[in-house]
Amino acid sequence: MAFARRLALILSLTSMVLACQPKQEVSAEPKKAPKKDSVKADKKEGAKTAQKPEAELADPGKFLVPFAWEAAKDEPLALTRQFLGDVFTDNQAYMEHGDKFFAAFADKQTPRATVLTCADSRVHTTAWDVTPENDDFVVRNIGNQVENAEGSIEYGIEHLRTPLLLVIGHTGCGAVKAAMSDTSKLSAPIQKELEHIHLPKPTPGKTPESAWAEAVIANVNNQVETALKHFGKDVQGGQLTVVGAVYDFRNDLLQGAGKLTIVNVNGNSEPERMAAFVEAISGKRDEKNPQDKKHGKSGKKLDDASAAAEIAEQIAKLHHSVEGETHVTAIGEKHAAKHE
């Protein structure tokens, strides 16, 4: 710990000293790195090296490790340094968990859920699991798509034997928005990455925001369907439940910012069924926490069943069926029962 802090201090002091000097780059690998005054010089050299053998071009020594930093705070190098500085600090703090904490899962992972979610930086496991370590086997890509990560998902389900596949989409999803419009101007890799987002045409008269939220739900429903095609046998055998949910940090679904809303269970998305599902889970929680019951956010006294039904009704109003497909939702509530 002391060493890392010292290192961070040295790096910090070094950067302060160098920040006062003219901009320059210094290689961390002087033996391998070609003698060049700057990255710019390196780039100029690029034209000459274009015909060199591939192995030589791939030499990591061609890229310089930056030690002299930026002149302005918004330069990429500055942002990188700031982020990594935070990483070192946060990692140091995380190590305070201690050996016992890490030893608990050092030799084997035993997650209870395979979680497929979007790569969006605003979406993180801590929104639904305060202790995701060794609990959430997380697979991420833009638009939380099953087919883009089939191997990883299969690993979680078939090898780690997680009894739950949780597909979590989110409001404000850029991948869904991109898929809603013309993707032909996007790069080939991104177009390919969006291939498995198939959306129904928006309901006429919807506001763009509402159509977007609707598309997020439709995508989750589609991804659950795709998962069921791959892992239907496990579901049939009772070894797996596939749950689709939407994490709503924008409060587009009007259930409160940050709410995780269940929209699909094993291919079912009818509001009544979702409400019943949530009620069943809530019932388990209430057995442990009777005090937890009957107090909604608004302060109104509602039992869980009627609260879920009321919320399902509200969401149903928000999301009418699109081209014969039912979209609606009920509410999932995060429970703390697992670590009790």
Ligand SMILES: [Zn+2]
């Ligand atoms: Zn997204």
